[in-house]
Amino acid sequence: MELNLKKAIFIGLACYVLAGCSSNPSQQTPQNVETEQVQTTDVLDSVVDALMTSPHLELKQTDDETLLIEFPSIQAFSFDGSRLSHELQAALVDVSQALMHIPNLRVNVIGHTDNLGNAEYNQVLSENRAKQVADFLRQQGFNPMFLTTAGYGPAHPIADNRTAKGRAANRRVELMVSF
Template sequence: MYGLGGAAVCGIVGALTHGGRGARNSALACGAIGAGVGGYMDYQEKKLRENLKNTNIEVERQGNQIKLVMPENVTFATGSAALSDHARNALATASETLVQYPDTTLTINGHTDNTGNDAINEPLSRNRALAVADYLQSRGVNGSRLTTAGYGSRHPIASNATVEGRAQNRRVEILINPDQNAIKAAQQQM
């Protein structure tokens, strides 16, 4: 679904920027690549949604990026970077799909609320991201696909003024993006 929408937008932009006779070819090529990559990501998203539906891990989609949001209460005890049993089970399930779709990169970002100070929150968020990456790698996800970052409390998604908001801000996000192999495969299908 997103793949075709992305292909249409990409094709229109190509037509507008390349004008004249080349516009049609540019639009078709761009649209075909977008559809190929988008289709690859569509299948992966569908599988992740099916497999993670009972885990409390949110699956979000924006363009060709899939985002897995793992709230702290699912993944870690307060102040800890050790994965919970629930997190291990959910990540084991996710890793099966991630291994099946190797033409993606995974950026794993750790986040905290603003309780405490940066001297604690920065390394905690980084260590949580590393714990997720290490576990995925132990389940067969190629380490060359993984990057990690810890942002501490710098990127809240909710207000830190409430208990509920702070809980939402304590999370690990896995950003799944198509890599150059997915793009090349889409180009070869043209």
Template sequence: MKKSRILISGVAALSLVSLSACVTDPNTGEQKVSRTAIGGVGGAALGYLLGGIIGGQTARIVGAGIGGVAGGAIGYKMDQQIKELKEQTAGSGVDVTETPDGKAILVNLPDGVTFAVDSTTISPSFQSTLDQIATSLKTYPDSLIDVYGHTDSTGSDTYNQGLSERRAKAVADYLAMRGVSSARIRSQGFGEQYPVATNETAEGRALNRRVEIKITPISQEEVNAAKGQ
């Protein structure tokens, strides 16, 4: 692992420990990372979540034909979608929260049930859960969807980067196959760059191996601005 990544991991691990980052998932009883605690890591480690939409927002809004949500209703719509997603994925190990800046929804797919070891094929037992997520994305169509892949630090940087990209694309392709407009979806792999736990333990590595679906609601004002450019 490169020195810069070690530094980021060390800062992240220290911040997470100091903020009691691990919480017990009520669905599975397992220890998971608290998204609130992750917010304390800072922009360096959370740039991929706090940054812009993959590929730029303007072109994607126009290409996806999104109508947009009235500005005052975005918060209400987000709360409703989060509530429904939590109910629909209960017991699956999926974690549904807001992103630390409160501007998007983050759906964390656990590695152990989403994929087999070193595989990019979605486990048949997890497909029904992804079907529920796809249904939610179709029910709330005024959003852009970014799918992020992450690995632990086991293996080379090159291998981990490729694996994270293929897994993110597999989830993105599955959502499109289930009827979510492909124009709304982009995927990206980050390899081992953004750990949420230590890579020194099996439990930490399991948390770091994940795929995240970031759902960013788009307002009518943003749609109008994009069409005006």
């Protein structure tokens, strides 16, 4: 998976570099483009290494341009709460430090809830959770123009909502990162 992840990130960065090069071709030479691609590869390697070594998160490549970042070992939120746990904050610091080097990176923060309570309330709660995470990422230096939020309520559980442990796992946030 690490090779596919590096490939996805590299493709996104290469597109960014090449788009910049094609927008002003009079200032770019083939040698400059090659140099930028080598620098991009160095940044890519450090980003992937940083993300892969974090004990707080799990990476999944969803397609060639999107990376899903999950926090499976963290109880992100308390019951009926949208305040970030200290563990989640530490994990988000790891993520922000690794991703801040990539220009025009897009992050969609997705909040989830367990299935206790009514659907309308859970929808609002999941949106609030996503907004709290996005606010934290902004405080870490993320450009607000590249952060979006969404709430899915209890619609996408990852564990059994019939158990306390399952409900705790479903109270979570995910980051969809586009390159």
